[in-house]
Structure formats: C-alpha cells, structure tokens
Amino acid sequence: xxxxxxxxxxxxxAVQTVFQTEMTAFEFQQTKKDFEGDVTxxxxxxxxxxRGNPVEIGNKIGEYLVENCPIVSKFNVVxxxxxxxxxxxxxxxxxxxxxxSEQYGFQPSNSKKAVxxxxxxxxxxxxxxxxxxxxxxxxxxxxxxxxxxxHKVYKTQxxxxxxxxxxxxMLAWQKFGNxxxxxxxxxxxxxLVGKYYVAFDKAYKEEINTLMQQGKTEEEAKKIAPILLExxxxxxxxxxxDTSVVELWKTMNGWVYxxxxxxxxxxxxxxxxxxxxxxxYLLGKEVVQFGLEKGVFEKDPDxxxxxDLTDDGLDRKIVLRSDGTAVYMTQDIGxxxxxxxxxxxVEGMVYTVGNEQDYHFKVLFLILKKLxxxxxxNLYHLSYGMVELPTGKMKSREGTVVDADDLMQEMxxxxxxxxxxxxxxxxxxxxxxxxxxQTIGLGALKYFILKVDPKKQMLFxxxxxxxxxxxxxxxIQYTYARIQSILRKADFDWKSNISNVTMxxxxxxxxxxxxxxxxxIQLAAKNYSPAxxxxxxYEVVKEYNSFYQSIPxxxxxxxxxxxxxxxxxxxxxxxxxxxxxxxxxxxxxRM
Numbered sequence: 230x231x232x233x234x235x236x237x238x239x240x241x242x243a244v245q246t247v248f249q250t251e252m253t254a255f256e257f258q259q260t261k262k263d264f265e266g267d268v269t270x271x272x273x274x275x276x277x278x279x280r281g282n283p284v285e286i287g288n289k290i291g292e293y294l295v296e297n298c299p300i301v302s303k304f305n306v307v308x309x310x311x312x313x314x315x316x317x318x319x320x321x322x323x324x325x326x327x328x329x330s331e332q333y334g335f336q337p338s339n340s341k342k343a344v345x346x347x348x349x350x351x352x353x354x355x356x357x358x359x360x361x362x363x364x365x366x367x368x369x370x371x372x373x374x375x376x377x378x379x380h381k382v383y384k385t386q387x388x389x390x391x392x393x394x395x396x397x398x399m400l401a402w403q404k405f406g407n408x409x410x411x412x413x414x415x416x417x418x419x420x421l422v423g424k425y426y427v428a429f430d431k432a433y434k435e436e437i438n439t440l441m442q443q444g445k446t447e448e449e450a451k452k453i454a455p456i457l458l459e460x461x462x463x464x465x466x467x468x469x470x471d472t473s474v475v476e477l478w479k480t481m482n483g484w485v486y487x488x489x490x491x492x493x494x495x496x497x498x499x500x501x502x503x504x505x506x507x508x509x510y511l512l513g514k515e516v517v518q519f520g521l522e523k524g525v526f527e528k529d530p531d532x533x534x535x536x537d538l539t540d541d542g543l544d545r546k547i548v549l550r551s552d553g554t555a556v557y558m559t560q561d562i563g564x565x566x567x568x569x570x571x572x573x574x575v576e577g578m579v580y581t582v583g584n585e586q587d588y589h590f591k592v593l594f595l596i597l598k599k600l601x602x603x604x605x606x607n608l609y610h611l612s613y614g615m616v617e618l619p620t621g622k623m624k625s626r627e628g629t630v631v632d633a634d635d636l637m638q639e640m641x642x643x644x645x646x647x648x649x650x651x652x653x654x655x656x657x658x659x660x661x662x663x664x665x666x667q668t669i670g671l672g673a674l675k676y677f678i679l680k681v682d683p684k685k686q687m688l689f690x691x692x693x694x695x696x697x698x699x700x701x702x703x704x705i706q707y708t709y710a711r712i713q714s715i716l717r718k719a720d721f722d723w724k725s726n727i728s729n730v731t732m733x734x735x736x737x738x739x740x741x742x743x744x745x746x747x748x749x750i751q752l753a754a755k756n757y758s759p760a761x762x763x764x765x766x767y768e769v770v771k772e773y774n775s776f777y778q779s780i781p782x783x784x785x786x787x788x789x790x791x792x793x794x795x796x797x798x799x800x801x802x803x804x805x806x807x808x809x810x811x812x813x814x815x816x817x818x819r820m
Contacts, residue, residue: 231748232268232315233257235300240270243293248286265305266312267741268348273309283309291555317732319560320740327800334746334807336379342607343381343574346372348581349493351501352389353485355423355688357492357633359689360583362808363616363678366813368581370679371611373811375579378754383572387504390482394426396463400456401425401432401475411484417491417634418484421755432456433692484619492633497671497813504564510555514564516600525599536596545700546592562600569604574579577607579757584612584684611757614686616678636691640670643695644703651697665817668701669695672814680763692760701766702814705805708770710820711777712802715795718783723795730793735776739797742772746804750811759812766808773801 237255244252256274260266270290272283279286284306291304291311300319306311310493327333340357348368351357357365369384376382402409402425411418433456440450451457466474493499511582517534520526526534526548534549548559571574580590590610599604618631645666654662677694681687697703732740745765753761782794806816 232744233309236268236270236294236298236313238299239294239298241291242297244279244291247289247293248281250279251393255801260312263311264307264310265314267315267737268313269310270313272311276309295401316336317332317737320732320737321730323744323764324740324797324800328796329441332807333800333804334750334752335377338376338379339381340379341591342576343382343383343572344375344577344579344607345383345385345568345572345575346375346579346581347370347387348611349386349498350582351489352394352420353388353419353482354426355418356417356488359616359618359631359636359742361689362496362633362636362674363613364581364583365493365498366675366678367498367611367683367759368579370762370812371579371581371757373492373813374750374753374759374762377750377811380754381574383501383503383575384499385504385568387506387509389506391467391507391510393460393464395482396460396467397429398422398426399474399481400460400463402430402481403477404432404456405494411487417485417488418491419488419635420632421488422481422485426604429579431458431512458499479695495637496633497636497815504568505561506560509564509567510560511563512567513559513561514549514553514555514561516566518560518683519599520548520596523600525596536599537542538592538595541595543588543592543595546596548596558593558596561589561781562596565593565597565603565608569602577609578604579609579611581611581613584614584738586610587612605797611683613683615690619688619690636645637671637674639691640664640695642670643691644670644673646704647697650769665820668815668817669706669820672702672706672809672816674702675812675814676763679759680767682760683758700764704816705770705809706816707820708773709802709805709809709816710818712773712798712805713818715798716802719791719795721788721791723792723799725792726794727789729795730789733780735772735779736794736797738802739772739776739801742769743801743804746808750771762808762811766805766812769805769808773805774800 233255236257237253240255241253244250256271257273258269258271260269260715270287272287272290275286276283287304287306287309291306294301294313295303301313302316303314305314346368348371349357349361349365351361372382372384402422405428406425409421411421414421416424428631433454436454436456437447437450440454441447445453455812463474465756469476476746519527520536521528521534526536528534532553533547533551533552535545535547537545539545542790546558547553547556548562565578568578582590587610590612592609594605594608594610597608643712645662648662648669654665657665673694674691677689678687680700695703696703749761749765776797780794782798785791785794791803809816
C-alpha cells in the first residue's frame with residue numbers, strides 16, 4: 230500500500246467528521262521543493278463540495294490528520310494546497326520493509342492474467358538493423374516489466390520467412406553466389422543472405438535502366454525486368470512446393486536463423502516460442518466462413534470477402550481476395566486465434582510493431598472483438614517511432630542500414646575509448662576490460678533507446694549515449710559500482726538491526742524515492758513503457774549521488790549512523806540493479 234492509499238481513509242474520515250460529507254477520491258501531488266512536506270493534497274476540488282475557503286478547509290483537514298493519523302506529524306497550507314509532513318517512523322518502518330523484501334516492488338507471479346508479448350518479427354532476407362534493436366529492446370523490457378507487475382508472460386515472435394523479398398535473396402545467390410556459404414565466406418548467415426538481397430536490387434536497377442534506354446517507361450521497366458519475373462516465378466514454385474526451391478529456401482533460412490540467434494544472444498533477449506509466416510499464412514481462412522455466418526463479414530459479387538468498419542470510423546477492409554487467397558489481415562487474425570489455442574491461459578497480447586502499422590492494428594483488434602473473442606479486449610499495439618542517426622534515415626535495399634551487430638561493436642569500441650580517456654580501468658586485466666566495455670556499451674545502447682517514450686521518433690547518437698555523466702546508462706552503472714565499492718570498504722557488520730535513527734533530509738528524500746518503486750513498476754506495466762522505469766532509476770541515481778556528496782557514509786564516527794547509511798546505500802543499489810534488469814541492462818560490480 231503506497232502513501233496515498235494509506236492517507237485516503239483518514240482523509241475520508243476527516244471530511245466526514247469535520248464537514249459531515251462523504252468523499253473517497255482525493256487529488257494528490259508531490260510537494261514542491263520550496264515548501265515543507267512529503268505529499269500535497271490539492272484542496273481546490275473540495276471547495277465546491279465542502280463550501281468554504283480553501284485555506285480554512287486545508288487547515289481543518291490538516292488538524293484532523295495530525296490528531297488522528299499516526300503517520301502525519303505536521304502540516305502547512307499554501308493557498309489551495311495542504312502540504313502534509315509524514316513522520317520519520319513511517320519512513321523507518323517502510324525502509325525496514327524494503328530490507329526484509331527479497332524482490333522489493335515485484336508482485337507474485339501469476340497474480341494477473343497471462344500476456345503474450347510479440348517482438349522482433351524480422352524478415353529472413355537481411356540481418357537485424359537499428360530499427361529491430363529498438364523493437365527487441367522495447368518488447369523484451371515490456372515483457373520483463375509485465376512479469377514484475379505479476380503477469381505470467383510468454384515472449385514470442387513471428388518470423389517473416391516467405392514472400393517475394395525472400396525469393397529475391399535466393400535468386401541472387403543462385404545467380405551470383407558461386408556456392409558461397411557462411412563457412413566459406415566467414416560471414417554470419419544473416420549477413421550473407423542480406424548481401425544477396427542488396428545484389429538483387431543492384432541487378433534489378435541495372436535491368437530497369439537498360440529497358441528504359443530501349444524506350445520503356447520506368448513503370449513498364451519495373452514490371453518486366455527479367456530478374457523480377459524470375460523471382461516471381463520462384464515464389465510460384467515455392468507455393469507449389471517445388472523440391473529444389475524449397476530446399477534452397479530451407480538452407481538459406483537456416484543460415485539466417487543461426488545469425489539471428491547469435492545477435493539475440495549478444496544483445497541479451499530471448500523468446501519462449503516462435504511462429505513462422507510459412508506456417509501461418511493460410512491461417513484465418515476458416516475464420517472467414519465463421520465471420521460470414523455471424524454477419525461480421527460480407528461477400529461481394531466477385532467472391533471477395535470484406536468487413537465494413539465505416540460506422541467505427543475506419544474503412545472497408547478486405548479479408549479474402551476473389552481468388553480465395555488470404556491477405557495479411559486474415560493471416561494475423563488466424564495467428565492470434567492460434568496463439569490462444571497454443572497457450573490456453575493467454576488473456577491478452579502485446580504487439581511490438583512500428584507506428585507505420587497503427588491503422589492495421591486498429592482494424593485487427595476491432596475485427597477480433599466483432600468476432601466475439603473475449604481476449605480481444607486485452608490486445609495492445611506497442612507502437613514505436615522510427616530511429617534515425619545523425620547521418621539520416623536507413624534504406625535496406627541499398628545496403629545503407631545500420632546493422633545491429635556493427636552497432637553493438639561500435640558501442641563496445643566507444644565505451645573502450647571513453648573509458649581509456651577517463652583512466653577508470655587501472656588494475657584491470659585485459660579480459661576484465663573487454664567484459665566491462667561490453668557491459669558499458671550495451672548498457673549505454675539499451676538505456677539511450679529505452680529512456681525515450683516508445684511513441685516518439687528518436688535520434689540515436691552512439692557517442693552521446695556513452696557519456697559517464699547525465700541521463701545515460703554508464704552514469705547509472707557507475708553509481709551502482711560506486712555503492713559496491715562502499716560495501717567492500719565497509720569492514721564492519723552493517724547488516725545488524727538498528728532503530729531510532731534520526732534521518733537527514735537527504736536520506737528521507739532517497740527513501741521516498743525508493744518507496745515509489747512498486748507503483749512505478751505497476752505504472753510502467755499499465756502504460757507498456759520502459760521509459761517510466763528508465764527515468765525512475767535515473768532519479769534514484771541522482772538522489773543517491775546528492776546524498777553521497779552531502780553526507781559522510783564510512784567517515785561517520787557514530788557506528789549506528791554508519792550502519793544505517795551503508796544499509797541505505799545497499800538497498801539503493803538493489804533497486805538500481807532491479808530496475809536495470811527490467812530494462813535488460815547489466816550492472817558492473819566495479820568500474
């Protein structure tokens with residue numbers, strides 16, 4: 230129970246006793262730094278109901294709280310704001326609860342509905358790039374936050390392993406590859422396949438130019454370029470289950486999966502299940518008949534099937550072509566239903582997909598609701614904005630994307646360069662240095678991306694992200710390492726029980742922040758926003774560093790104060806580490 234929840238019944242009693250009126254809802258806010266207080270009741274909303282001057286109302290409620298609420302020690306009223314001062318006993322007892330908790334802030338597992346979180350969902354014609362990095366970091370962090378909030382979570386992805394784009398890479402490899410493999414080339418499998426996707430585009434453009442020189446328009450040339458026609462024929466053969474085409478498809482996709490898995494391992498994300506578009510693209514067709522019978526869908530004279538969503542502010546959407554083939558929407562309907570069949574306890578799903586698909590998911594969720602699936606009420610599109618670099622946008626076909634593996638390597642090198650310039654690694658072995666560079670570099674990357682609200686477009690600057698000062702991953706990691714250094718130097722039994730410690734204001738402010746961790750997790754889960762956790766842990770780190778600079782910890786003569794401050798430091802470190810874990814960030818023991 231948080232502070233607001235503890236105060237609420239006493240406020241209801243105050244209004245009932247003093248004003249003979251019943252109220253159960255009150256508006257709170259953090260007390261402004263200029264005034265004394267720990268929490269502020271906004272009195273203005275009460276004025277119309279209680280019919281009085283806001284200052285008089287505030288004073289009467291404050292007097293009642295001081296006399297009757299054991300956790301309120303005093304108050305002051307400024308205009309229409311009642312600033313409430315909470316007793317030190319409350320903070321001492323609350324901190325004792327933190328000390329006794331094994332995973333402070335986490336709800337028991339399975340205390341809420343099971344949720345499936347989808348992220349990554351790459352195409353098997355190219356390696357993962359910076360856009361995928363934001364996707365997987367968001368999806369993984371949201372999954373971890375939902376688990377901490379008490380949900381059972383299944384992490385999944387759907388791999389787009391079929392279609393014309395896959396055939397383009399396959400055809401280019403056939404034409405230009407000379408039997409090249411990941412082993413013979415020394416390239417990761419996804420990089421090798423991506424190389425031939427770029428090669429296809431280059432050959433395609435050359436053929437278009439040749440055709441245009443022969444008098445064709447650009448539009449005509451794009452449609453009749455021989456290499457494109459060959460790719461389309463290859464796709465038809467794949468759909469007809471041609472043995473040689475299917476075998477090549479399996480081989481090249483196998484190379485890609487191996488490469489993807491290596492990247493996922495390096496970036497520190499995992500999955501509980503996998504779905505493949507080659508298995509799911511026919512799903513949903515049987516649902517169309519069900520929807521027709523229910524009157525959800527309607528059939529046009531040409532045999533195509535549609536749903537009319539104009540009354541819902543959307544448009545008319547096709548779900549089955551006149552030739553009986555499915556569209557992406559049909560496939561997604563069928564996949565969602567299949568997932569609930571596969572995981573019967575799933576009552577909600579989160580789709581981590583870029584904001585260019587906002588409309589698609591509005592339609593998908595609405596169709597599933599109209600089909601009568603109860604779990605469709607708990608579907609969420611974790612929509613995120615594009616990631617750009619100082620150099621501009623990325624283009625896959627032209628080979629100008631920022632490769633995820635290259636990006637991580639650049640982050641490690643940037644961390645190495647900055648660490649060496651700062652001279653922070655004296656006494657480290659080379660292997661310890663390399664491990665730390667990876668921890669810092671990956672932490673910098675993850676934090677820089679996750680601290681931004683998912684819905685916002687963002688500019689990623691690798692060098693800026695590895696700054697050891699400011700709102701960055703390395704700054705948070707460094708503070709954690711600083712606390713670990715204090716704990717190593719504490720050559721006394723600092724885990725013994727203590728009581729009746731007079732708190733300094735800086736200590737009280739730090740505890741107030743630590744106590745917000747449980748509700749911060751719940752808020753982040755409710756909003757599917759890792760940014761809430763990221764910015765919370767930054768506030769904790771800032772507050773701890775202010776405490777560290779202002780108050781002696783190991784230099785204190787009185788042993789009780791030393792024990793108390795080391796305990797406060799240790800619990801702060803635990804919450805920093807816990808919050809970082811939710812973001813997929815590792816924290817080093819020394820730095």
